Amino acid sequence: EPETRVTKNDKEYVSYTVATQTNRTRGPEEAAPPSTFHRVLSFVPGHNQFLTKVPKGSLVYVEAELEVKEPDPEAEPGSFNAQRQIMLRHETLRVLRGPRKDRDASTSTDA
Secondary structure, three states, X not given: OOEEEEOOOOOEEEEEEEEEOOOXXXXXXXXXOOOEEXXXXXXXXXHHHHHOOXXXXXXXXXXXXXXXXXXXXXXXXXXXXXXXXXEEEEEEEEEEEOOXXXXXXXXXXXX
């Protein structure tokens, strides 16, 4: 679920997670490739309200900018600033399909 958070400077943002898989053809006996999870941050107030309403499990198309902040060489070892910070900054998101319904819940047997 998208989560609204606040920075140290009281700026509101939304954090959401996207799962990706490699898009390769597989045979009937092959398992689906493992998912990779990516956390995306949105600092755009107009987008944030929409993002908080996207249901978990939706198939989405996301464009984000990869930002890498190198460690501060003068930071105290082990501190946050002494670590490389990798961030995906939200640019756009399109919902391609809502979440899939549970098969048992979607198939009813009314007599």
